[in-house]
Structure formats: structure tokens, C-alpha cells
Amino acid sequence: MDDSISELPDEILINVLSRLTMKEAVLASVLSIRWRYLWKFFSGCLDFDDPLTMADLKYDLGMGTEALDVERNKFTSWVNFVLRSLQCRTIEGLRICFDVVSDDDIGNWINFATERRVQKLELDFTKVQFGSRIRQYNFTSHLDSYSNFRSLTSLRLTCLDITGEAVENLLSNCPLLEVLSVNNSNCFKSLKVSGASLKLRRLELKYLSGFVDLEIDAANLISFEFFAYETTVSFVNVPNLAEVHIACTYSQYFMHNLNQFSSFLSQLRTLKLELQSVKVPEAVPYNIPILFDLKHLELTIKVNDDDCFLPCAAFLKASPSLHRLTLKLFKVEPSSGFVRTVKDHPYVSLRDLSIREVELIGFMGLSTDTEFLICLIENAKQLDKVTLYPCPPFFLGKPIELCHRDTKEYQSIRKRAVEFAANYPQLDFVIP
Amino acid sequence: MASSSSSSSCSSSSEKKITLKSSDGEALNVEKNVALEFEPAKGFLEDNSEEADDEAIVVPLPNVSAAVLSELIPYVKQRLELSAKPVQKKLIKAFDDQFTRHLSDDKLGELMLAANYLGVNYLLDVLCDVTADRIKNKSVEYVREFLGIQNDFTPEEEAELRAQCPWAFEGVDQD
Structure with a gap:
């Protein structure tokens, strides 16, 4: 770039830096004397996350909490050092993900976020050790003045406590809020999402113990993720809802009462259902309303015996425009010695499928999943891409995936997948 | 559309031409609304607003070469046309991407300097983005x-x- 950059004023160099990650911005301090302090004016998204150390800590739990305390101190002093150094009056985003327990630090970070009028705030204090009742930071205590949070466009909280009432107040006081995610909160009872000026596009509510009542009236809502147990949900008005992801026992209720959701099922483009805790065949929905617009279906299923693919077959029949099918398979020992494949089942007749792409995550190469795959291949004339991940779904994308790749089990499943693929030279197989 | 320039009395300023003089002495004719996007030109035109005939005005831009100006002018012109329509942000983004995709590293630097000097902030933002993209994850x-x-x-x-x-x-x- 010749040396034209040297003629630019600092503010533009800072503009460039703020589009990098915070680490890259700090890295730029060694470029030259002029660049040394520029990173302190970084105004982009601050990302404090240390997934590898968290994974190591989980793995090494045997060595006690001392190691955990050392890592916590290292982490908090890193965050504190950076936050103290930053001079910019506004910050685009703040993301902090680690097993942090010191209330003082957490409180200071949240205050930093509100003082700098952060737009995207994500706090994830997931614990390394899952104790019976670990006390969590109370986020609600920061909400005595909601106006502090007015600039928020995205708020994600994991393992912090917030009440449903506080969330309702946030929704009515944060006119720009588009993304809201609450994960693992203890004092969440009920929530009414409504308001004429609500911008909310994405709502995620996961593992909220004691959550009993949810009402959604959100004209702009596009995406809804709901991992819940005994909650009653009423969808009052969701004309734009296009992506739904449901897990935990609520998925059983959902499956059994599909007709109740017919108002938005026909407009969905993506549906993800985790059915590993749902009993089959009782869960098989026999009367699925037609999902006219559904393009992507993702089902998580327990592969044990008999009829585990029946829910999938039922959804396939009800989805005339489906393009992509993702199956996440959990291996469970068969309860009976006999494994009936879906092909033999009288209920199933999968003809003229519209799918073009199939992904099997946790492919095992057993008779069950292989037969079902053959069934799909034979009945989907437009199918051209098949992806087989020999790795269990809960390993995928995590550090443990790499270790798993070295195991004999992985190697032999992968070999089976490659052999299977050789039978269908007309298809594009991806076997990572 | 070009032929309609003399037809109506309320023809907008967009059809009036202004002359910009580059650092290397070249004269470039541009529509007035494009020239107004350049801060120094805007200031110059305001200071010389008593001048009856815009066509006679020559705005000196001593910090930008003709080569850079001739890249900037069509960009600003099209970008103005796009923003005048109720188009989606996506379209503007696609247009910006197309403009920056083939820029050499040297040209990128020159354009940044020029955009900064001329106060074309929307372009400067785009160029900062491209620069950040090109140095991401690098040693x-x-x-x-x-x-x-x-x-x-x-x-x-x-x-x-x-x-x-x-x-x-x-x-x-x-x-």
C-alpha cells in the first residue's frame, strides 16, 4: 500500500482497527511507535473467550478447584486490563465467556457496558463444575435504571439470573433490541413478549427452571429457540416467524400437539427439533399439518430400536418443498435385540422426496441408519449431496472432536462411510 | 434521459456541470450533485455562490490526482443514484463490494487518502472495512x-x- 497509510489521521487507523478482533487490534501495537497506543481507542466488538482453557479445565477437573482459581484470576485480569485501557466513549460489543464467579468483577463489566453504550452484550458464565445449586450472578440488580441499556441491539445471558419481569421491562425500554437470549436462569417464571414497537427478531429461551408461562406477540420475530420443560406457550401473533428450534421435553408436547401450532407451521422455513428425550413411536405425529415452506429440517434422534426414524419419515411426508435434511444421531444400545429398519415399517412410504441435501451427524454405519439413508437416496430423485459425519453430534466443533478423530471407533465408522459412498458414484459425498 | 437536461426550468442541480481541477492539473467535468459530495468542493462552491454561471467555476483539488478522481467520480455518481432510490441496503453493499473487489493494495491506500481528504465518509467506511479484511489473521x-x-x-x-x-x-x- 506504499506509505499512503502513514498520511492518514489516527482516527481512520482506529476505524480500521475497530473492525478487527480486539486481539488483532492489540497485536497492532507492535507495528510501530505510532501504532503503539492506537488500540486503546478500539471501539469494535470486545471478545473475551477462552474455550480451550475452559475445555481443559473440564477435562482436568480431578485436580481440584485450585487450578480453576488460577485460570479465573488470569482471565479476569486480562479482561480488567483491556477494559481499563480502553478510552473510546462507545463500544460496539462486549462478549465475556468464562467460569467467572467474582461478583465485583462481573458488576464492573456490566457497568462498563452500560457506560460505553454497548450495542451487543453477551455474558456466559457457564460453570466448569455442575454443582447441585451453584449461585449465579443476579443480572436483575443492574436493572434499577433501564435507560442504561437503551442502546442494546442484542443481549445474550447464560448462567446469570434474571426475572421474566425484568426481561419484559428491558423489552419495553430498549427500542433497538433485536436479539434476546436467556440461557440457564433460575428465577424465570413467566414472560409476556409484546409491544407494538417491538423490534425483536430473534428470541432464545433455554433451560429456565421454573418457567411456566410464555406469551409471544411479536410481529417482527423471525427466529425462536426454545429449550424448555413444563411451559405453556401461546403464540398470539407471529406473522414473520420462519425459524423454530425446540428441545427438551417441550419438544414432546410440540410433537403431540402440532395442530395447535398450525398458524405458523405452514410459514416455517427452518425447523429444528431435538427428540432424543421423546419416546418413539408414541411421539410420531400422525397428523402433521403441511409445512408448505419448510426448506430445512433438522432432527436430533436417539438411534436405538425399531422406529427411531419414524418421526423423520412423518415430517418428510408433510414437507413438500424441503431441500435440506439434517439428522443428528445419538447412539443408544437397542432395548430389544431386534432392530427393525424403517423400510419394513408399514407406515412409511417415502416417495418423491424433494430433498437435495442430506447430512447425517453421528453416522454409525449400522443397519438402522444405513437402511434409512438408502431409503432416502432411492426416493429423492433430486438428491445430489450427502454429508456423513462419523463424529457424535455433541463432539462436533468442540476441541474433543480432534481427539475423537484418532480413535479406532472413528476410523472404522469412517471406513464404513467411505465404502457406502462408493455404491453411489452419482452423488457428491462429503465425509469429513 | 440525458437529452432532457435543457427541457424544464426546474431541472435539478444534478444536471449542472462543475469543473474539478486535479493535483496534476487535469480538468474534470462532473455533475454538480456529485461535486457537492466532496467537502472541499462543497465549501468552495458555497464561498463562490455569487458566481452566476456554475459552468465557469473551477474547483481546485490539490490533493487528489486525476487518476484517483476518475475512479471516484463514477463511484459517487452511481452510489448517489442508488441511495436516491428506495433500494435495500443489500444492493448498496453489493455495489460497494463490486467496486472494491478488484482494487489493488496501492489503489486502496490512494483512495483512502482521497476519500478522507474529500470527506466521502461512506466510501471511507467501506475502504476501512476492506483494509481490515485484508489484514485479518495476518502476522x-x-x-x-x-x-x-x-x-x-x-x-x-x-x-x-x-x-x-x-x-x-x-x-x-x-x-
Whole structure:
């Protein structure tokens, strides 16, 4: 770039830096004397996350909490050092993900976020050790003045406590809020999402113990993720809802009462259902309303015996425009010695499928999943891409995936997948 | 549409031409609304607003070469047309991408300087984005080379800086 950059004023160099990650911005301090302090004016998204150390800590739990305390101190002093150094009056985003327990630090970070009028705030204090009742930071205590949070466009909280009432107040006081995610909160009872000026596009509510009542009236809502147990949900008005992801026992209720959701099922483009805790065949929905617009279906299923693919077959029949099918398979020992494949089942007749792409995550190469795959291949004339991940779904994308790749089990499943693929030279197989 | 320029009395300023004079002495004719996007030109035109005939005005831009101006003018013109319509942000983004995709690194630097001098902030933003994209995940040495920065630290000073923020250098290629 010749040396034209040297003629630019600092503010533009800072503009460039703020589009990098915070680490890259700090890295730029060694470029030259002029660049040394520029990173302190970084105004982009601050990302404090240390997934590898968290994974190591989980793995090494045997060595006690001392190691955990050392890592916590290292982490908090890193965050504190950076936050103290930053001079910019506004910050685009703040993301902090680690097993942090010191209330003082957490409180200071949240205050930093509100003082700098952060737009995207994500706090994830997931614990390394899952104790019976670990006390969590109370986020609600920061909400005595909601106006502090007015600039928020995205708020994600994991393992912090917030009440449903506080969330309702946030929704009515944060006119720009588009993304809201609450994960693992203890004092969440009920929530009414409504308001004429609500911008909310994405709502995620996961593992909220004691959550009993949810009402959604959100004209702009596009995406809804709901991992819940005994909650009653009423969808009052969701004309734009296009992506739904449901897990935990609520998925059983959902499956059994599909007709109740017919108002938005026909407009969905993506549906993800985790059915590993749902009993089959009782869960098989026999009367699925037609999902006219559904393009992507993702089902998580327990592969044990008999009829585990029946829910999938039922959804396939009800989805005339489906393009992509993702199956996440959990291996469970068969309860009976006999494994009936879906092909033999009288209920199933999968003809003229519209799918073009199939992904099997946790492919095992057993008779069950292989037969079902053959069934799909034979009945989907437009199918051209098949992806087989020999790795269990809960390993995928995590550090443990790499270790798993070295195991004999992985190697032999992968070999089976490659052999299977050789039978269908007309298809594009991806076997990572 | 071009033929309609003389037809109506309320023809907008967009059809009036202004002359810009580049650092290397070339005269470029541009629509007035395009010229108004350049801060120094806007200021000059306001100062000389008593001049009856816009056509006679020559705005000197002593910091921008003709080569750079002739890249900037069509960009600004099309961008103005796009923003006048109720188009989606996506379209503007696609247009910006198309403009920046084939820029050489040297040209990128020149355009940034010019956009900064001319106060075309929307272009400057786009160029900052492109620059950030091109130095993402790159080693310190690469970034120095790319931006044409002379390392004026002593090796000791640089080592000390690196030691201050060890977490920033973890997992980075130290080539």
C-alpha cells in the first residue's frame, strides 16, 4: 500500500482497527511507535473467550478447584486490563465467556457496558463444575435504571439470573433490541413478549427452571429457540416467524400437539427439533399439518430400536418443498435385540422426496441408519449431496472432536462411510 | 434521459456541470450533485455562490490526482443514484463490494487518502472495512509490509511490548 497509510489521521487507523478482533487490534501495537497506543481507542466488538482453557479445565477437573482459581484470576485480569485501557466513549460489543464467579468483577463489566453504550452484550458464565445449586450472578440488580441499556441491539445471558419481569421491562425500554437470549436462569417464571414497537427478531429461551408461562406477540420475530420443560406457550401473533428450534421435553408436547401450532407451521422455513428425550413411536405425529415452506429440517434422534426414524419419515411426508435434511444421531444400545429398519415399517412410504441435501451427524454405519439413508437416496430423485459425519453430534466443533478423530471407533465408522459412498458414484459425498 | 437536461426550468442541480481541477492539473467535468459530495468542493462552491454561471467555476483539488478522481467520480455518481432510490441496503453493499473487489493494495491506500481528504465518509467506511479484511489473521510482519509501515521499535522494545500482552500473541503466526 506504499506509505499512503502513514498520511492518514489516527482516527481512520482506529476505524480500521475497530473492525478487527480486539486481539488483532492489540497485536497492532507492535507495528510501530505510532501504532503503539492506537488500540486503546478500539471501539469494535470486545471478545473475551477462552474455550480451550475452559475445555481443559473440564477435562482436568480431578485436580481440584485450585487450578480453576488460577485460570479465573488470569482471565479476569486480562479482561480488567483491556477494559481499563480502553478510552473510546462507545463500544460496539462486549462478549465475556468464562467460569467467572467474582461478583465485583462481573458488576464492573456490566457497568462498563452500560457506560460505553454497548450495542451487543453477551455474558456466559457457564460453570466448569455442575454443582447441585451453584449461585449465579443476579443480572436483575443492574436493572434499577433501564435507560442504561437503551442502546442494546442484542443481549445474550447464560448462567446469570434474571426475572421474566425484568426481561419484559428491558423489552419495553430498549427500542433497538433485536436479539434476546436467556440461557440457564433460575428465577424465570413467566414472560409476556409484546409491544407494538417491538423490534425483536430473534428470541432464545433455554433451560429456565421454573418457567411456566410464555406469551409471544411479536410481529417482527423471525427466529425462536426454545429449550424448555413444563411451559405453556401461546403464540398470539407471529406473522414473520420462519425459524423454530425446540428441545427438551417441550419438544414432546410440540410433537403431540402440532395442530395447535398450525398458524405458523405452514410459514416455517427452518425447523429444528431435538427428540432424543421423546419416546418413539408414541411421539410420531400422525397428523402433521403441511409445512408448505419448510426448506430445512433438522432432527436430533436417539438411534436405538425399531422406529427411531419414524418421526423423520412423518415430517418428510408433510414437507413438500424441503431441500435440506439434517439428522443428528445419538447412539443408544437397542432395548430389544431386534432392530427393525424403517423400510419394513408399514407406515412409511417415502416417495418423491424433494430433498437435495442430506447430512447425517453421528453416522454409525449400522443397519438402522444405513437402511434409512438408502431409503432416502432411492426416493429423492433430486438428491445430489450427502454429508456423513462419523463424529457424535455433541463432539462436533468442540476441541474433543480432534481427539475423537484418532480413535479406532472413528476410523472404522469412517471406513464404513467411505465404502457406502462408493455404491453411489452419482452423488457428491462429503465425509469429513 | 440525458437529452432532457435543457427541457424544464426546474431541472435539478444534478444536471449542472462543475469543473474539478486535479493535483496534476487535469480538468474534470462532473455533475454538480456529485461535486457537492466532496467537502472541499462543497465549501468552495458555497464561498463562490455569487458566481452566476456554475459552468465557469473551477474547483481546485490539490490533493487528489486525476487518476484517483476518475475512479471516484463514477463511484459517487452511481452510489448517489442508488441511495436516491428506495433500494435495500443489500444492493448498496453489493455495489460497494463490486467496486472494491478488484482494487489493488496501492489503489486502496490512494483512495483512502482521497476519500478522507474529500470527506466521502461512506466510501471511507467501506475502504476501512476492506483494509481490515485484508489484514485479518495476518502476522505482524505481513501487516507492516501491507500497510507500508516502518518498524521503528528496537528489538528490545518490541519484545517488551509483546511480553506485556502475552494473550494477544498466543496462537499467532510469529514468522
